[in-house]
Amino acid sequence: EFEILFVGRSNVGKSSVIRKLTGSKVRVGKRPGVTLKPTHVRLGDLLVTDMPGFGFMHGVKERKQDIVKDQIVHYIEDNAERIDLAVLVVDGSSFLDIVTRWEERNEIPVDIELFKFLNEMEIPVILAINKVDKIEEAMVDHVLDAIVEKLGLPSPWNMWQEVVVPVSAKENDLKKLVSCIRQRMHLAKRDDLF
Ligand code: GDP
Known part of the structure; x- marks a missing residue:
């Protein structure tokens, strides 16, 4: 059995990406209430796990956001043996602003913390x-370089072909993500998945 884990801040488009990849109906858009538990989609022997989104949530206190982060960390620790790949989804259009806001408060953004944590756990990570x-358009390369640098990867971003993949769920531009997932999970010959 293989497991692929999707993590990301709320509203980055994580559900949209998973839905486009798997064709399954994970919930998109604002959620009534906050789910703390991961949800799973099964594709043959591949388990696709959607972790609760962290960060911005309507009517949710800061303390509860820490609970979400702890849940994610615990899930990863408890299931590390089984997790073959983690996909960290970020919103390329707002990532740098959010990071700046956290840095002004002398805090480390949860995305960056999780990226480092996954690396420490030696779980292969893709940054979508x-x-x-x-x-x-003229700013894309510049923005992507700045994003990877914030995550501790030297720029240029396109040096990290196996790790960094720009996508647009809206424009159905996920081909590179699919091939990157296949490559990193050694699923190249599995046409039945994705
Ligand atoms: P989640 O909270 O991370 O699961 O995010 P959702 O998948 O629910 O998407 C949040 C919002 O972002 C929705 O309004 C989506 O339509 C929108 N969205 C998702 N992906 C994209 C994208 O690639 N481009 C744009 N412009 N909007 C997107």
Whole structure:
């Protein structure tokens, strides 16, 4: 059995990406209430796990956001043996602003913390930078370079072909993510998945 884990801040388009990849009906858009438990989609022997989104949530206190982060960390620790790949989804059009806001408070953004944590746990990670359609075309390379640098990867971003993948769920531009997932999970010959 294989497991692929999707993590990301709320509203980055994580559900949209998973839905486009798997064709399954995970919930998209604002959620009534906050789910703390991961949800799973099964594709043959591949388990696709959607972790609760962290960060911005309507009517949710800061303390509860820490609970979400702890839940994610515990899930990863408890299931590390089984998790073959983690996809960290970020919103390319807002990532740098959010990071700046956290840094002004002398805090480390949860995305960056989780990226480092997954690396420490030696779980292969793909950084899916979503909503690239919202970035001005002439600025895309510059923005992507700045994002990977914030995550501790030296720029240019396109040096990290196996790790960094710009996507747009809105424009159905996920081909590179699919091939990257296949490559990293050694699923190249599995036409039945994705
Ligand atoms: P989640 O909270 O991370 O699961 O995010 P959702 O999948 O629910 O998407 C949040 C919002 O972003 C929705 O309004 C989506 O239509 C929108 N969205 C998702 N992907 C994209 C994208 O690639 N480009 C743009 N412009 N909007 C997107």
